Each structure stands twice: as structure tokens, then as C-alpha cells.
Amino acid sequence: MTLLSVEDLHTHFISRDLDNQIRVARALNGVSFTLEAGRILGLVGETGAGKSLTATSLMGLLRPPARVVGGRALFEGQDLLAMPEAQVNALRGRDISLVVQSPKSSLDPLTRIGDQLIRIHRAHRKVSEAAARDRAVEMLASLGIPDPARRMAAWPYELSGGMAQRVLIALALMNAPRLLIADEPTTGLDVTVQAQILDLLRDLVRRTGIGAMIITHDLGVVAHYCDEMAVMYAGAIVESGPVREVFGQPSHPYTANLIGATPERLRLGGPRTVGGPPPNLFRLPEGCAYRDRCPQAGPDCAQTPPDVALGAGHIARCHRVAA
Numbered sequence: 001m002t003l004l005s006v007e008d009l010h011t012h013f014i015s016r017d018l019d020n021q022i023r024v025a026r027a028l029n030g031v032s033f034t035l036e037a038g039r040i041l042g043l044v045g046e047t048g049a050g051k052s053l054t055a056t057s058l059m060g061l062l063r064p065p066a067r068v069v070g071g072r073a074l075f076e077g078q079d080l081l082a083m084p085e086a087q088v089n090a091l092r093g094r095d096i097s098l099v100v101q102s103p104k105s106s107l108d109p110l111t112r113i114g115d116q117l118i119r120i121h122r123a124h125r126k127v128s129e130a131a132a133r134d135r136a137v138e139m140l141a142s143l144g145i146p147d148p149a150r151r152m153a154a155w156p157y158e159l160s161g162g163m164a165q166r167v168l169i170a171l172a173l174m175n176a177p178r179l180l181i182a183d184e185p186t187t188g189l190d191v192t193v194q195a196q197i198l199d200l201l202r203d204l205v206r207r208t209g210i211g212a213m214i215i216t217h218d219l220g221v222v223a224h225y226c227d228e229m230a231v232m233y234a235g236a237i238v239e240s241g242p243v244r245e246v247f248g249q250p251s252h253p254y255t256a257n258l259i260g261a262t263p264e265r266l267r268l269g270g271p272r273t274v275g276g277p278p279p280n281l282f283r284l285p286e287g288c289a290y291r292d293r294c295p296q297a298g299p300d301c302a303q304t305p306p307d308v309a310l311g312a313g314h315i316a317r318c319h320r321v322a323a
């Protein structure tokens with residue numbers, strides 16, 4: 001079942017320069033992808049590609065000067081972008097949850113973690129304090145937090161980075177959301193903790209059938225934990241499909257560059273960049289946004305590239321790709 005279907009999402013930063021001229025940064029330029037229930041989608045791309053902005057656009061969390069200027073985002077068939085703000089706010093934290101980077105700054109430093117868990121549950125569900133407390137303890141236990149009943153009384157500053165990230169995931173799951181978006185959920189954590197947290201996320205998706213989107217620039221995370229992947233460049237998805245298909249036959253020159261030829265490079269993880277200057281969102285070229293950096297670019301790349309279907313749900317947006 002399709003849980004989330006994003007269609008041609010456009011988000012711009014609209015501002016005025018010193019001469020009072022309007023300046024538009026086209027940060028998202030037609031993002032499209034789908035996520036099925038019970039699956040994990042990895043959204044990858046280099047810094048600035050628009051991964052986090054995609055999440056905040058979907059969740060109604062944009063702040064001026066950023067604005068969604070086009071597209072649809074159907075969550076269980078309902079367009080999140082066309083909903084009244086109050087309805088999106090009600091969905092957020094209940095049916096759709098976002099786990100962001102830097103857990104320490106996302107937890108309320110002045111509230112014990114148990115009270116934070118109880119508060120988010122009772123904000124969305126009509127349950128007693130005792131029932132919310134029981135669920136919170138259960139949730140901490142299911143995330144592998146030792147001695148959960150005692151941990152409820154802990155303050156955020158008392159937690160290690162890995163524990164804080166688990167608590168953040170517990171907060172995101174308190175209301176049994178059907179869609180979880182995790183933005184760099186393990187960046188900055190050591191490799192063992194990273195693997196534990198991603199294992200937990202994967203088990204959760206398999207056990208409960210929720211859909212998860214993991215935003216990352218670590219291709220190793222995508223290769224190990226995701227079912228599908230979408231590769232982002234200059235605010236658009238340039239290639240998407242089942243992880244095995246995309247890694248097996250990276251077809252857009254940007255994806256091929258990002259993945260690199262060697263398995264060693266894949267294992268390295270961490271941020272990746274490709275050669276050449278990053279795209280200027282205020283002056284994106286006509287046609288393919290990657291053409292200034294692309295070793296295979298030709299005159300036809302000044303035209304908008306087609307989405308070429310390569311079979312098994314694998315799609316690449318490029319003039320050089322043959323179906």
C-alpha cells in the first residue's frame with residue numbers, strides 16, 4: 001500500500017536583495033517519490049541537495065522565506081500540502097513523526113525524559129497519566145534502554161548521545177505513527193551505536209508495518225538498511241528504485257559518481273562530494289541541473305531530461321540513459 005506519494009514538489013526561498021529585487025532560490029525543483037507501508041526509503045545526496053527541506057516541506061515546518069510553491073504530498077491519499085495548518089499539526093507527532101539530527105538540542109533540557117514522553121502521548125491521545133507512563137516505559141524498553149522505569153526520571157543532560165537518540169526515537173514512536181521520517185538519525189554517533197539504532201528502526205518497520213524514510217548522506221546506511229532509495233541533486237530526484245537495482249546498475253552519472261566504482265569507497269560511509277562546484281540555486285541551468293559537472297553532458301542536456309524507466313521500479317532522469 002502506498003503510504004506517501006510526493007508529486008512534483010517545489011519549494012523556493014523568496015527574498016529581496018539590497019536593490020529590492022526579488023530573488024528566488026529554487027531549492028526543490030519537482031521532487032517526486034513514493035513510499036510503501038512496511039518499507040524503508042533512503043533519501044541520499046550531497047549536502048545542500050534539499051533532503052532536509054523535503055522533510056520540512058512535507059511536514060508543514062517551513063519558515064519564511066521558504067515556501068512550497070507547487071506539488072502534492074499524498075499521505076494515505078490526503079494532500080498534506082493542501083490541508084489546513086491545524087490538520088497538519090494534528091497529524092504531526094501522531095500519524096507522522098520526524099526524528100531530527102542532534103538529539104540533545106531536540107530534547108527539552110528542563111523536562112525529565114519520562115515527562116516528555118508522557119506529554120507527547122497525552123497531547124494527541126485521550127489516555128490517563130498512568131497509561132501514558134506505562135506506554136513510555138514500554139517504549140524505552142523496546143528501544144533497548146536498560147532499566148527503563150528508572151530512566152524515566154533522567155534529565156536529557158544525563159544521557160549519552162546514543163541514549164538521547166533512542167529517547168528521541170521513543171518520542172517519535174509514542175503515538176504509533178504510520179510514517180517515520182528520520183533525518184540523519186545516527187550522524188555523529190559511533191559505529192556500534194549507529195548500527196544498534198538502525199537495527200532497531202529496521203525491526204520496528206518489519207514488525208509494525210509502518211513506512212520509514214531515512215535521510216542520509218551515508219551510502220553504507222542506504223545499502224544496509226533501506227529497501228528503496230532516491231538520489232537527490234539540486235532539489236530533484238535524479239534516480240530512484242530498489243536499493244539492489246540502483247547499486248547494481250547506477251544509471252544517472254551523478255549516482256554513478258556518488259557511489260563510485262569500488263566497494264571500498266562504499267564501505268567508507270560519511271559525506272561524499274562529487275567534483276566541480278555545487279549548483280547555484282539562484283541560477284540553475286535550463287535542462288539538467290547536473291550538466292555543468294557531468295562528464296557525459298552533451299548539447300541535448302540543455303533540454304529537460306526524461307524520467308527513463310529501467311524496469312523493477314528503477315527510474316533515472318537523464319538523456320544518456322537508454323531504457
Ligand SMILES: Nc1ncnc2c1ncn2[C@@H]1O[C@H](COP(=O)(O)OP(=O)(O)OP(=O)(O)O)[C@@H](O)[C@H]1O
Binds near residue numbers: 025045046048051054
Ligand atoms: N534562506 C535561504 N535562501 C536560499 N537558499 C537557502 C536558504 N536556506 C537554505 N537554502 C538552501 O536550501 C538547500 C536545501 O538545504 P537542505 O538542508 O535541505 O539540504 P540537505 O540535502 O538536507 O543537506 P544536509 O545534508 O547538509 O542537511 C540548500 O542548498 C541551502 O543552501
